[in-house]
Amino acid sequence: MMTKVRKIILMPALSIAFISGFFSCGVDRWPEYAHQIALDSWMYDIMQQNYLWYQDLPSDNNDLNLFLDPASFLSKVKSPNDSYSFVDSVMETPLPTYGFDYSLVRSVDIDTAYNALITYVIPGSPAAEAGLMRGDWIMKVDTSYISKRYETQLLQGTEARDLVMGVWKKVPVEPEEGEEGGETAYQYKVVPDNRTLDLPAARIVEDNPVHQTKILTLDDGKKVGYIMYNSFTAGTKADPEKYNDELRKVSQEFLAAGVQDYVVLDLRYNAGGSLDCVQLLGTILTSGERLNKPMAYLEYNDKNRDKNTTINFDPQVLKTGVNLNLPGLFVITSGTTAGAPEMLIRSLFLEDSYPVIAIGSTTKGQTVATEQFINEEFLWSVNPVVCTVYNSTRDNWGAIAPNNNFKVSETTIDGVANYSEFLPFGDPNERLLKIALGVIDGTYPPTTNEDTEDKAKEQFKIEKNVISPASRRYTGGNGLRIQ
Numbered sequence: 001m002m003t004k005v006r007k008i009i010l011m012p013a014l015s016i017a018f019i020s021g022f023f024s025c026g027v028d029r030w031p032e033y034a035h036q037i038a039l040d041s042w043m044y045d046i047m048q049q050n051y052l053w054y055q056d057l058p059s060d061n062n063d064l065n066l067f068l069d070p071a072s073f074l075s076k077v078k079s080p081n082d083s084y085s086f087v088d089s090v091m092e093t094p095l096p097t098y099g100f101d102y103s104l105v106r107s108v109d110i111d112t113a114y115n116a117l118i119t120y121v122i123p124g125s126p127a128a129e130a131g132l133m134r135g136d137w138i139m140k141v142d143t144s145y146i147s148k149r150y151e152t153q154l155l156q157g158t159e160a161r162d163l164v165m166g167v168w169k170k171v172p173v174e175p176e177e178g179e180e181g182g183e184t185a186y187q188y189k190v191v192p193d194n195r196t197l198d199l200p201a202a203r204i205v206e207d208n209p210v211h212q213t214k215i216l217t218l219d220d221g222k223k224v225g226y227i228m229y230n231s232f233t234a235g236t237k238a239d240p241e242k243y244n245d246e247l248r249k250v251s252q253e254f255l256a257a258g259v260q261d262y263v264v265l266d267l268r269y270n271a272g273g274s275l276d277c278v279q280l281l282g283t284i285l286t287s288g289e290r291l292n293k294p295m296a297y298l299e300y301n302d303k304n305r306d307k308n309t310t311i312n313f314d315p316q317v318l319k320t321g322v323n324l325n326l327p328g329l330f331v332i333t334s335g336t337t338a339g340a341p342e343m344l345i346r347s348l349f350l351e352d353s354y355p356v357i358a359i360g361s362t363t364k365g366q367t368v369a370t371e372q373f374i375n376e377e378f379l380w381s382v383n384p385v386v387c388t389v390y391n392s393t394r395d396n397w398g399a400i401a402p403n404n405n406f407k408v409s410e411t412t413i414d415g416v417a418n419y420s421e422f423l424p425f426g427d428p429n430e431r432l433l434k435i436a437l438g439v440i441d442g443t444y445p446p447t448t449n450e451d452t453e454d455k456a457k458e459q460f461k462i463e464k465n466v467i468s469p470a471s472r473r474y475t476g477g478n479g480l481r482i483q
Contacts, residue, residue: 104466126200160200163197247277271337
């Protein structure tokens with residue numbers, strides 16, 4: 001989504017020595033090549049002024065190949081330490097999608113077949129209409145088993161499909177021919193559950209980044225607010241504050257329900273988004289005494305020192321929302337968690353006065369922000385790193401790693417595969433949320449090791465994770481972005 005269109009010259013002036021290369025024997029050949037090199041020339045000009053590490057750009061124009069595709073050109077000129085700058089085509093509309101993500105796990109019974117574990121379902125999508133839920137298993141599409149050769153056609157196509165479903169469960173092992181009877185052995189695998197779902201054709205779907213919210217009541221009466229937030233995206237082109245207003249509404253609902261001490265913020269699938277969303281959510285979640293105080297600092301290159309900024313926990317961004325005055329926060333993280341969610345966690349954390357307990361796996365570790373510059377003629381954008389992000393104590397520590405007790409997997413328990421707790425977001429028995437609730441009510445970590453006797457004896461290795469085209473990839477993500 002276009003977050004900020006800049007009216008800029010599409011053909012920046014390069015040095016006279018470089019331009020002279022387009023003149024041969026007195027013949028002006030510039031018109032032949034101008035359009036071919038215009039996009040890369042524009043990108044280079046943008047980066048010379050705005051790139052945080054502009055000193056690492058090639059200084060000799062003879063080292064530039066302006067005939068490369070945008071992604072290749074960026075990879076050639078950017079700093080070798082930069083894994084965050086990117087280019088992207090500017091799409092006016094999202095792609096059609098079934099609206100679900102999945103992971104492929106090899107079938108126990110058929111060497112060439114895979115079962116697809118549903119990891120994410122967009123509300124209102126064809127997948128949701130069909131009844132798919134996170135934690136479901138697809139065994140067949142129409143009449144075909146899922147193979148690597150045809151997986152893209154079967155699960156990422158656009159036509160309506162029949163989905164033959166399965167369930168992960170403990171089943172007896174069939175004895176091989178000639179084996180004597182004895183004690184029955186068991187194994188865990190995906191088996192048919194007599195369900196066939198009708199998946200409608202793919203269509204354009206809006207994926208609200210405020211994916212799921214719940215208010216959970218524990219046995220002792222404590223109220224816990226849960227937010228599954230998948231992208232720091234403020235709104236749509238038609239309604240720029242649409243999703244931020246959803247966050248404001250959730251803050252009011254939590255306050256009215258008596259959520260005073262405990263919020264679980266699920267960021268496991270959150271790959272980033274815009275800084276203004278970070279400021280809003282941080283201001284909702286922080287303690288009241290930190291309002292109007294710094295939450296982060298942005299530092300630009302020496303050409304743009306005038307842009308250096310202090311970001312505060314600012315009550316003015318709340319508008320119709322409220323500050324929950326929380327004493328701390330639980331966050332669910334993964335290796336996908338990057339950029340904007342990391343900035344939020346670092347900005348909120350203040351050791352004893354505002355602890356943030358991370359549950360899941362270590363985050364990506366991004367401490368810089370990108371800014372989007374759009375070329376309206378070619379409908380491409382370049383998103384270079386433009387500043388370093390520091391928290392309120394002027395630290396820019398990297399990846400966020402859960403403590404040992406809270407470094408847990410969604411799909412393994414005690415080192416063996418276990419999908420029994422891979423459930424829809426917000427279900428109190430879902431693996432990572434269950435641990436957060438256990439910390440709150442004092443039942444986690446357990447005093448004794450969990451019994452592993454009935455758990456899977458074989459590893460169910462996830463061989464591929466697939467994110468289908470969807471609006472959340474179109475509108476947000478990509479680390480931490482300056483609007």
